[in-house]
Amino acid sequence: MTTVLVVNSGSSSLKYQLLDVEAGEALATGLVERIGQPEGRATHTDGSGAEVRDELAIPDHDAAFAWMLRAFADHGPSLEAHPPVAVGHRVVQGGARFFEPTVITELVKINIDELSVLAPLHNPANLAGIVSAERAFPDVPHVAVFDTAFHQTMPPAAYTYAIDREVAERHRVRRYGFHGTSHRYVSRAAAAYLERPIEELKLVVLHLGNGASACAVDGGRSVETSMGMTPLEGLVMGTRSGDLDPAVLLHLQRRARLDTDDVDDLLNKRSGILGLGGHHDMRDLVAAAESGDARAELALEVYCHRIRSYVGAYAAQLGRVDAIVFTAGVGENAAEVRRRSIAGLEGFGVELDATRNAERSGKARRISTEASRTQVLVVPTNEELEIARQTLEVVAG
Numbered sequence: 001m002t003t004v005l006v007v008n009s010g011s012s013s014l015k016y017q018l019l020d021v022e023a024g025e026a027l028a029t030g031l032v033e034r035i036g037q038p039e040g041r042a043t044h045t046d047g048s049g050a051e052v053r054d055e056l057a058i059p060d061h062d063a064a065f066a067w068m069l070r071a072f073a074d075h076g077p078s079l080e081a082h083p084p085v086a087v088g089h090r091v092v093q094g095g096a097r098f099f100e101p102t103v104i105t106e107l108v109k110i111n112i113d114e115l116s117v118l119a120p121l122h123n124p125a126n127l128a129g130i131v132s133a134e135r136a137f138p139d140v141p142h143v144a145v146f147d148t149a150f151h152q153t154m155p156p157a158a159y160t161y162a163i164d165r166e167v168a169e170r171h172r173v174r175r176y177g178f179h180g181t182s183h184r185y186v187s188r189a190a191a192a193y194l195e196r197p198i199e200e201l202k203l204v205v206l207h208l209g210n211g212a213s214a215c216a217v218d219g220g221r222s223v224e225t226s227m228g229m230t231p232l233e234g235l236v237m238g239t240r241s242g243d244l245d246p247a248v249l250l251h252l253q254r255r256a257r258l259d260t261d262d263v264d265d266l267l268n269k270r271s272g273i274l275g276l277g278g279h280h281d282m283r284d285l286v287a288a289a290e291s292g293d294a295r296a297e298l299a300l301e302v303y304c305h306r307i308r309s310y311v312g313a314y315a316a317q318l319g320r321v322d323a324i325v326f327t328a329g330v331g332e333n334a335a336e337v338r339r340r341s342i343a344g345l346e347g348f349g350v351e352l353d354a355t356r357n358a359e360r361s362g363k364a365r366r367i368s369t370e371a372s373r374t375q376v377l378v379v380p381t382n383e384e385l386e387i388a389r390q391t392l393e394v395v396a397g
């Protein structure tokens, strides 16, 4: 058995999984939340599904790792019996510099820190997690797996913003794209499900989680994606606006007297389905819409309208779509979102099977009719397993 520890360190949370990479199974998963706040919360689940919960103050990422090590020691599985051969870290912004998983050195950490300019909400937290994890696991290699890496194959026409070239180059303003680890994993899993070589396939992958993005995948390579320089562009999300006329920012700054931080907070934390419909969680939004709440109904419609626009745009870029693939928390579970997003595409050869769409399963499956020219699939993502596999590949050299 070869085990890898995967770490996803956010500004106020630490998610981890200990994985048996060959079996593709998690031996343990955990979540430490509200780091830095007076009342923290943590849960650790072992492979059998037994869960322990704890409530305590967790001042920083070092304390979060200390809690994790204690949870492994007290509740298992034992790290001595299953020592990780490496630690894989999710890093959100790799800029144009990192297009492959990379063994973390002092220089790589300097680069991740320097890229914080382009991802102030994510990279500092990712780096804090790396530094703490290195202290907790000093004897194994640590590997960074970047959200942006998969999208480094986008052509210049897709990643270039139409603004003054010199300004853009000086400040590295271009589209990078995110959720690449998920888009890569899901496109390969879709090809395996369809029993076709990925080189032949043209896919539109819809990663709909708290953050959400669409990706056009041509022959296994990302050629276009909806997130841009930061994870704010594109689809409507739990709390983020997605696409917006940039002049809205100017208007709010000039007329509503919001400063830069206010606008940042508004667009990243108080917009999306939360801002529109009062719920950031899709389960709550769908329930509210179904009970007749007009604001929730509109939020749901805006969310699905945006998805449909991207599916159409990416079909045009790809020239043909073999499959539209739904994934992540909303994509895998919210049949109502899938139904509304695909509605009206019958004229383009996309036909949903209502019964299949309503079924639940944790496995890859088809939800389109036999006659549908473009298949519609639900394929569960597994970013942690993908990070563990890539980590192992780099370490094995």
Ligand SMILES: Nc1ncnc2c1ncn2[C@@H]1O[C@H](COP(=O)(O)OP(=O)(O)O)[C@@H](O)[C@H]1O
Binding pocket: 208, 209, 210, 211, 238, 280, 281, 282, 283, 284, 286, 328, 329, 330, 333, 334, 335
């Ligand atoms: N049964 C469900 N029906 C509708 N939405 C769901 C369901 N289960 C999970 N979700 C939604 O999935 C989203 C979280 O997705 P996830 O991929 O876990 O997010 P993250 O980006 O944090 O990894 C939430 O909006 C949640 O409401």
Ligand SMILES: CC(=O)OP(=O)(O)O
Binding pocket: 092, 147, 178, 179, 209, 210, 211, 212, 231
């Ligand atoms: C990059 C990004 O948006 O990540 P998440 O969906 O985890 O917020």
Ligand SMILES: [Mg+2]
Binding pocket: 209, 328, 383
């Ligand atoms: Mg996720």
